[in-house]
Amino acid sequence: MxxxxxxxxxxxxxxxxxxxxxxxxxxxxxxxxxxxxxxxxxxxxxxxxxxxxxxxxxxxxxxxxxxxxxxxxxxQSYLESSSILLMVVPTIECNCDCIYCQASSKKAHQRSNFMRLDTAYEFCEFALALPHTDIKIEFQGGEPTLHMPAIQFIVKYLEKHKHEREKSIAYVICTNLLEIDLAFIRFAAKHQIDISTSLDGDRELHDHNRPSHKYLSTYSMFQENIAKLRSNGIYPSALLTITRYTMKEIRRIIDEYIGHGFSSVFIRQLNSYGYAYNNSEIQYSNDEFMDCYETGLRYILLQNLEYGNALREELFSILLKKIMTPFLDGFVDLQNPTALARMCLLINHDGSVYPSDEARMMAEMGNRNFQLGNLSEHCSYESMITRSPVFSRLHYLDEIQECRACAYQPYCGADPVRSYYADEISGDSFCGKRKGMYNFLFTIIEEASKPQLRLFRSWANE
Amino acid sequence: MSDCLDDSLLYLPYGMGHICISAVDGQVIQKETIIPGLEPDRIYIDSNGSRRQSSLLEDGCLTIIPTLSCNERCIICPQCKESSGVGALSASIVSSIDYSRIHQVYITGGEPYIAAELLSEIVARIPNDIEISILTNGTLNLLESPFLLRDRLRFCIPLYASISDLHNRIVGYCGFYKTIKNLFHLGNNNIVVELRNVITKQNYTNLPLFAHYVCNNLPFVANVALMGLELIENAEKNSSALWVDPTDYNQYLLEAVNMLIDFKIPCSLFNMPLCTLPNELYNLHVASISPWKRRYLEKCKHCNIQNKCGGMFFSSASAYSHYINPH
Structure with missing residues (x-):
């Protein structure tokens, strides 16, 4: 037969x-x-x-x-170590006091909050010695623009030496845009640095979520500075973090994105690290988030197909790429075996190295189990990533009881840091919103009209 | 493309006139000469005393047929029946050609890889600045000779369905997985590949799945050519099993093309009268039928877009679409 x-x-x-x-x-x-x-x-x-x-x-x-x-x-081409994302934290200090800050950023000014230039140099040599050929460097924080000397050193050094070491290197700065000046814009334009920022809604919602001890309205600064960047040919992408305060206003927020002329939005669920941990004023359940996400996504589809506003949701696009195309989607969180440390590393301002941002957040909360080492030890990438005993567990979804029978396993990802956090600290299930997200994704694909299906396929191939 | 090369004499364009050579062994019979009645940029075949113009050279494109033998038995084959076999064409003919007027060479058959050694020799003798397209069914060992990895080669390979059962039935041979394997090899070596599918009654409902298969397994292809059927030779014999009115496959075609476009895979439509296509596909239409094979219907005379339309094969005109609708 x-x-x-x-x-x-x-x-x-x-x-x-x-x-x-x-x-x-x-x-x-x-x-x-x-x-x-x-x-x-x-x-x-x-x-x-x-x-x-x-x-x-x-x-x-x-x-x-x-x-x-x-x-x-x-x-699974990420297993061939061709490309890697290096998240670098030039400083843990921040000029913004977001109510959901996950990074435990610091307000009090202290020299030890900043990356030293000898650490920046060690980082550059570490990056150039990696087996990967395509490297993306993402400066995050804290607010990375508060420590431009480290960023400038790293970019200039790597640009000078990348050819002889046969690396192709791209840069992203994740910034709240509060302190962008012309020198910054020239520097970003010169080195073709992508800018990623945050926009949480209109003035009322954004200022509520993202207050600052230095600025009366962070929304005003955002407006002013995004205009400056765009007039210099730099078009930032934006991340939308949903809090309990803003979740009922998702349509209004999307209107704001369309009004600002963004071509994409990343709707981000709060995680429960840092200051967001156990803060019931901002937290919500997975189901509540999924309701908000679904409302938002359906509204985005309507805007695209009925009103001609081309706005793409990034997370949805990644998942569509995962299920509708034969290609690697590059989303670090959702690979099996885990892509942490193979496809991404986080280097903190003090030179400590982690397999993911969450591992760093856990360290800031006092648990250093997932620290892979420190740049000052000058050890190789290969020896570093095998060093943490807890990180060597749970690399495959089949090792996780609740994942074994799940139909969505071919699209999902193992994450030793999150599974440890779920088991040992938060007590949540490792799955979290994932199953709900896949259920939603396939439901919306199953019901899709032909124009919707075409939109999904074009997002998947973006 | 369907001329049989066991004819006796070839007149190839050369300098201001032609050179006459034997079609069998490539021996030069008559050096450069101007022969009355022969257009300078055309090839002529002289068979048993009757001389006719060949389709082998058109608009700077030269077609070379190393052999008419084939290992497949396609029910849609537009070729005349097999000639005496391997080596019908001598490689030295290829050297006798004046390439100054030629920018593109098509190598077809038969299956050119049946004459793999001859094929190597032919490719080696074509000047380096000329692009070469090889039309092969992709079932034989395409990568045996390292010469094939050269940049100027483009492979045109037919794939008629997303499943082996249907493809194999159309080609009369268990070729599906051999072809897929070779496509993977070509993709791995970054060689330019064009997929070709001919739409018939056998496979038109498979078009959306065909597109899915291409997007997911063969996303590296440089182009997908979807073609209307020319009802000659084998295809004519099997016409009742093959002919489908373009209007009847429109919706399947549109679905397939939309998927390819969404996956950013270029796609073009050949041999289809423009007015039978959905409007949104007009820009993919290629007026592909050679002028000497092309015809229009009486009612097409007053059509406003006839100059953009590729028309129909005169050979197929007994079975043209019932929905020809001049604009």
């Missing part, structure tokens, strides 16, 4: 079957039963199953395995 490759199924409106390489099909009950029993299949269902590598003839198993091997290899 026909050979069936492993797949898992779940039920939304219809049955959804997902193969180990992440191809999926919606089907009815009778079709699924026939497949389970290896009975003859209706023609169109047979064709779709075969096209998507769920089944083949007995004599074709070898060829199909070869094809699926290539597909898997493409999705």
């Amino acid at each position: 026909y050979h069936v490759f492993p797949y898992k199924s779940t039920k939304l409106f219809r049955n959804l079957i997902i193969s180990s390489i992440g191809e999926y099909i919606f089907c009815g009950d009778s079709e699924l039963i026939a497949l389970r029993r290896s009975e003859p299949l209706p023609g169109p269902f047979y064709n779709e199953l075969k096209t998507k590598h769920f089944i083949c003839a007995e004599g074709e198993i070898g060829a199909e395995k070869m094809i699926m091997g290539v597909r898997r290899q493409t999705k």
Whole structure:
């Protein structure tokens, strides 16, 4: 008859079957039963199953395995250590007092909050010695622009030495834009540095979420400075953090993004690290977030298809890329085996190295279990990433009980830091909002009109 | 493209006139000469005393057929039946050609890789600045000879369906997985590949799945050519099993093309009368039918977009679309 490759199924409106390489099909009950029993299949269902590598003839198993091997290899190309994201914290100080700050940033001025230039030099040499050829450096904080000397040193040094070391290097500065001046803009333009910023809504919502001890209205500064950047040809991307205070206003916030002419928005759920940990005034449940996200996403679709406002949601686009295309989506949090330390590292202002931002946040909260080392020890990348005993556990989703039977496993990611945090500190489930997010994603794909489906495919291939 | 090369004499453009050579062994019969009645930029074939113009050279494109033998038995094959076999064309003919008028060479067949050694020799003799497209079914070992990794090569490979059952039925051979494997090899080596699919009654409902297959397994292809059917030779014999009115496959075509576009895979439509296509696909239409094979219907005379339309194959005109609708 026909050979069936492993797949898992779940039920939304219809049955959804997902193969180990992440191809999926919606089907009815009778079709699924026939497949389970290896009975003859209706023609169109047979064709779709075969096209998507769920089944083949007995004599074709070898060829199909070869094809699926290539597909898997493409999705897991991060294991070949070609590209890496290095998050660098030039300073832990900040000029903003966001009510949800996850980074435990510091207000009191102290020299020890800033990266020393010899640490910046060690960082550059560390980056140039990595096995990866494509490096993206993301300056975050604190507020990184408060320590421009370190940023300038790193960028100039790497630009000077990248050719001889055969690296291609790109830069991003994550900034609240409060203290952007012309010198900064010239520097960013000269080195083609991308700017990533935050916008939490209109004046009332943004100023509420993002107050500052130095500025009366951070929204005013945002408005003023984004205009300056754009008039110099720099178009920042923006991150939207949802708090309990703003979650009911998601449509209003999206209108704000459209009004500012952004082409994309990243709707971010609060995590429970740093000052956000146990702050019930701003926190909400996963379900509440999903409600907000769904409302927001449906509103974005409406804006795109009914009003011609091209705004793309970034998280949704990443997930679409994951499920609709054969390509690696590059989202560090959702790779299996884990991409932490292979695809990203965080280097703190004091030279300490972590596999992820969350690992650094945990360290700021007092738990240094996931620290991989310090640049001052001059040890190699390879020896560093194998050093933490807790980080060497839970690299595969199959090691996590609740993930083993989950149909969404081919799209999901292992994360030793988050699973440790869920088990040992917060007591939440590792899954968190993930299953709800995938349920929503496939529901909206299943119901999608043809124009919506085309929009999804174009987002997936952005 | 379908001329049989077991004809006796070839007149190839050379200098101001032509050179006459034997089609069998490439021996020069008559050096550069001006022959009355022959247009300087055309190839002529002289077979048993009757001389006719060949389609082998058109608009600076030269077509070379190393062999007419083929390992597949496509039900849509537009080729005349097989000639005497391997080596029907001598490589030395290729050297006799004056390339100053040629910017593009198509190598087709038959299956050119059946004559792999001859093919290597031919490619080696074509000057380096000329682009070469090889039309192969991709079932044989394409990468055996290292010469094939050169930059100027473009492979045009047919894939008729997203599943082996249907593709193999159309090509009359278990070729599907061999072709896929070779496509992967070409992709790995960053060689330019154009996929070609001919739309028939057999496979038109498969078009959306075909697009899904290409986007997910073969996203590296440089172009996907979707083609209307030319009803000659084998295809004519099987016409009742093959002919489908373009108007009937429109919606499937549109769905497939939209998916390819969304995945940023370039795509072009050949051999389809413009007015049978959905409006949104007009810009992908290529007026591809050679002038000497092309015809229009009586009612097309007054069409406003006839100058953009590729028309129909005269050979297929007995089965043209019922929905030809002049603008």
